[in-house]
Amino acid sequence: MTSVPALAQQASAAGIDAEIVVTAQKREERLQDVGLTVAAIGANRLSEARVNSLADIALVVPGLVFAPSALTTPVYTLRGVGFNESSFSAYPNVSLYIDQAPLSLPVLSTLVAFDLERVEVLKGPQGTLFGNNSTGGAINFIAAKPTKDFHAGAELGYGRFNTLDVAAFVSGSLTDTLTARLAVKAIKSGDWQYSYTRKDGIGKTDNAAARLILNWEPSDRLTISLNANGWRNRNDPVGPQYFRLRLQNAVGSTGPAGSVPATLPILTYPFAPQNARATDWNPAAPPYLRSNLWQTTLRADLEVTDSITLTSITGYTDFNLVNRIEYDGTALTVGDLIRNTGGIQSFTQEVRLAGKLDNGFRWVLGANYGADDVLETGVISSRDTSNFPTNNLPGNIYDSDQHMRNYAVFGSLEYPLTPDLTLKGGIRYTEAHRRVASSDRESSDLSPPIATAFFNAVWSSLSFIYPNYRPIQRFDSFAIDNRLNANGTPLDPATYGTAGVYRSSLKEHNVSWSVGADYKIGPDALVYVNASRGYKAGSYPNLAAATWSQFEAVTQESIMAYELGAKTQFLDRRITLNAAAFYYRYNDKQLRAKIVDAIFAQLDGLVNVPKSTVVGGEIEATIRPVDAMTVNISATYIPTAKIKNYQGVSGVAIDPATFLFVPVRQSYKGARLPFAPKWQLSASARYGFPLMSNANGFVGGSVTAQSRTLSQPAITLADRRDFTIIGRAVFGLNAGLEDPNGAWKVTLWGKNIFNKYYWNNVIQAYDTVGRFPARPAEYGISVGWKI
Template sequence: MMAANAAPSFAQEAAVPAAAQAPQSSSNDGGSIGDIVVTAQKREQRLQDVGLSVTALSAETLANKRISTLADIAQAVPGLVYTQSQTGTPVYTLRGVGFFESSLAAYPDVSTYIDQVPLPLPTTATLTAFDLDRVEVLRGPQGTLFGNNATGGAINFIAAKPTDNFVAGGSIGYGRFNTFSADGYVGGPLSDTVRARASFKIVKGDDWQKSYTREATTGKTDTAAARLLIDWDASDRLKISLNINGWLDRSDPTSPQYVKLTPQNPAGTPGIGGVVPADLPILNYPLTPRNARATDFNTTFPPRANDRLWQTAVRADYDVVDGITATSITSYLDTRLRKDLEYDGTSLEAYDIVNKTGRIKSFSQELRLANDGSGGIRWVVGGNFESTKVGESSLNLSGASTSALINGFTQSLFASQQKMKNYAGFGNVEYKITPEITLKGGVRYTQANRNTVSSNSQDPNYPDPGALGVTQFFNIVWGSLGFIYPNYRPITVGQSFVLDNRLGADGLPLDPSTYGTAGLFRGSLKENNTSWSVGVDYKVDPDILLYANVSQGYKAGSFPDVAAATWSQFQSIKQESLLDYEAGFKAQFANRTITVNGAAFYYDYQDKQLRAKIVDGIFGLLDGLVNVPKSKVKGAELSVNMRPVRGLTINMSGTYLDTEVRSYNGVVAAATDPATGLRVPVRQSYAGARLPFSPKVQLGADFLYEMPLTDTLGGFFGADVSAQSKSYAVLAATAQDKQDFTVPRRTLFGVNAGIRAADSSWRLAFWGKNVFNKYYTLNTILSYDTLIRYAGRPAEYGVSLSFKM
């Protein structure tokens, strides 16, 4: 099994049943669908010839559908769901498999790469989608191909490469919200043995969200990204590639919408700071109207960000002997983040995050040896190592919340330092036993280690700690429980107040030396697993392929990012595993003018990782991470791609998912134990509940019609539609949860039309996204006193002029 963010060995050799798949090339007769070809291990192969489920979005598709963000990619790929998190960390769910956790150090269920180079954590992939040859979305656990943390699948961005001839091009655009964009590239030979390509993209736009209670706006776009690729043919046997890329994001994080009051302490509740009054502003704040642009936010600390990344990667391919190549891929990545975040959806300081900072430093190294597949056997063996360090901190402000009066404090400072190291060895083989039948198998062993130091304390630099301040509050609370925690000693401002309350199954302290004391939480997690895959491809004839695969993948365990009061909240969750049974077909008919691809699958999902509620004896319901012992996913997908007449391309696809929890008794409420006065969990079976962000039906369709207007001028017109049924933002066991956390069904339309030069040297396009201004939501989150939702962007439209030489 490959390490957590190891590069794929030859994942590009996958087949494409994708909805939004657009042909990379077409035959001269204008009728047949051209081959979608990818290169892996110095050979080209039609994706239609390999039995794996992948969506390929070509450069043409990316341009026609204005796909430039991670959310755009998800909208174009049925089965893939993009979720907006409170911290801005992107979360992908593929075929119902995803991990909604906003911690910077949380590995995803759907891993991302750029040219086989890992983007180890979700934030690092934020601005990768520019100057691309294609995007590949691989479904299902990738096992030996991508390794750990790809139980849901993987997304591989393929950058446009340096060429042997001079090329240059770019585009400028203008759209709604006064959005200007510009991108460009230049490349070609620097010498007989060196080629290079440089590219950039800049987007700047005005605020798209506005307050519904006063004159204030937020939501600006301000991004820049660049990439430099250099290929060097050092000798006949040695080729070296350099990739230097980076991005800067100063856009405003999305502000949520306040849709329901969920007071932690209703009016009349007494506490240290007094009784919660009925006229407390948060208890009487107006709800957000049903308008995508409507929101409210703290103007003292409005949503803002200053995030940046740079990455350097070097790949070397050396032909050891004829037919065998050694490959080294080395990468170093450095990411810095600084944000102020709106969490409660009001102008009050009921729950906001200020000065959230983060730093990600990641090094990875892969070494592998592979043959060229001659003689009917193709093999690869190798190993890799990854080391990632993540530090993050955030100041939580809650002075306007109902709890501020009850508890007497208004702020706390959460911080953590995590270190992850992953080691792996892998092997994969494909054996063509007859011209029609190929057997496939692979195995990978992974050792995953993680350490964390986490804390929660009073920030001595914040001027308003509250009536007591969080330090004094916990000194009072923990001190009053001396009969339970006799080892407690008072802390001072700046020290962590998080208390070790951990008990074993026998009811005794897990660590008597720290039990009942407050301080830094130190945790470690050491896990190993063996991922594997087996399969068979049957080539019925040159245009029909049948395949069947069984594969098992794993995702490493994790520590949560929560403002904890006790060490039990910081406890880790163990690794999850997914066993995939899958069969499919790929077929082309009518002189390859029609492509029909389909697959059916069944997932046996063990120990799914989930952010959920746990119960603290003092504070009741708090956030934490849990494992869901048993779940299942079954489904099917189908895509049809056609060129019925010259110039017309039609793509249609759909995915059906049936997800279900089979075994999990989870917390639904907190009650008070009359004997001790402590809060205890109220549990309920979640059996039968659907997994979060897993709509049962997702559909997509698009067409593009190109026609000549004159000998030197052509025209084009296209449209696309994507639809999905309702889903839930949480594991919903109660009727109230289903009502509060429903992500409603939606159907979105896009259009593009324009003119172009007959030789494709320039192109003028007019485009629209969500053209009917459909109001839809991406996520719903319980944020202490308020229930908030994140709305999708409203209708957008614009014009772009592109050119190439």
């Protein structure tokens, strides 16, 4: 996607960010004084890198990996810790915030990255201050704030694929005590992908976003800030590229609903060419997306005394979505999400007291409450699949109604034992409650209406397994309770063998904690050591299933993390060099993996991986050899990110007694965690030079690179071949003219200038395996001005 450079900065035309101040510990402090690994990207660098989304941020922050999911829900993985789950209701491992207000679910972050002062990426568990669901880390978007003086600006850009983008802001005082800032952006483009079997196209961009911030200071001790932002997204989903045929059942296989014919259309369907723009889809049901978000946050800061501040942050978010997803990357119906709808209502409240004593002792005490209600419904069809129990069925509708409530109290302490040595610690107690109602039933959108009759016939024929089964009515849930205890007895004798709506609840609690020490070696050198434990709440999936066992939850996961780091500056702070090493013990990792449904065979589901390990290190350098030049280099190296103990599904077999599918399992010990490349690199350089009295020139370039990784753990050669995400190096360039005082700027830019073909995810959709390609080469021009 072409992006509008950030207009947030009121910085010098040299395009170099001043030394960054961050709020990683929920107070402002110099980045180099924070004993944590934090990647902070200022407004000018966001502009030069043309950052417009978290997908773009992942390109400039090594260790952070972005992947689109099958349902367009973004997946974020940080240092090998992530949750590759596409359900709207799935909490992330990397928590997201805007000005410390939670964006509790990943899909809510789609269009938040505009008019920003900076972005902070906190690496490692952040459970004590940022709460549950931050086992990988936390990302905080800091919006540009209102100014007392009047400022305004606009930027207009045009790029490849007829992309037109515009952004603008206005900021200033409304009264002596009230300031405001209004920012807007919009992007519109034509199709960037095409069908390789006919003349057709998809991939248009059409979105708009706005943010209003009001700051009111009724007294010297009280500040109240209102942040109201929203967006409208009509971007087409990325079309997958069909490149591998993996039949679930061989031609000629037979079962209760028929057999796999030799005329199955997918057997002769051509693979997509190795071109990012090539894809295919059902022309009668082209993919689309329509989503809207509105968020309001109210923050109040009251200085109770000169050394104690009371802070309240209240947030409400409303989100809705309707889309159609092309799963299989063909014009057939091997696996298509005909319609997917969803809604999210989220409320959050945090109250905290923060203080500092004369001896430098700092403390924070607080409490959190969060409520997330998520409704999601999908209509899926797989009539062209080799899965013979379903290849004669037009499709089905599955839904999930989930309600999550989270409660927490937390505190942190920092004590300067000596002028150079500071001890620190934090603790948080969390309770997470979740209840769900899930079902799978015949769809009124698809014909003929035979699904209910089919499942009544199947379940009735298995009376020796399910003697309590009673036929259901059309549009009732056909999912049957097949859950068993470890000893083979029914988990719930009252519902075992009956079909209906799956209802369940999950209540969990945990104690996150952190301890550490910071040691200053002079004014420009810091060494720190941290140990922390973080948790991520359990999760229920939303998926098509014939049995209740597929709807079951995964329980909470935890990480025990150890980190040693150093931050240094020298040569009059012209060189900044930071480094860190980390070791994670990863227990009960939540994984989107293949599970076996008795009727649908292999489906995506959720499992806990008992034990995993992550070991790595990273380095970051900023070099300013002259005032007008900045070089940024950062890299992450993770030699170990592997599973230690997990028996996973490697295939299916047919039970000869029941003709139902049963799993074939194997050990995944040693398999690498998904989206965890061994190394990642990001480097950029920018040089400005005078041309005339009223204009300076500038040139810049960037490269982002990473080694290959996998979209799911793989043991077999076939899995490693099919689910590999190749390594790549992607280059960008920019050059232009700007006013020495920052009043105007003209930029020529290019992204992925060598048109590198690569992909961000690989997903199996029944019989097909498809890649989700990254965008090809893009280039354009932008013109901006500010007053």
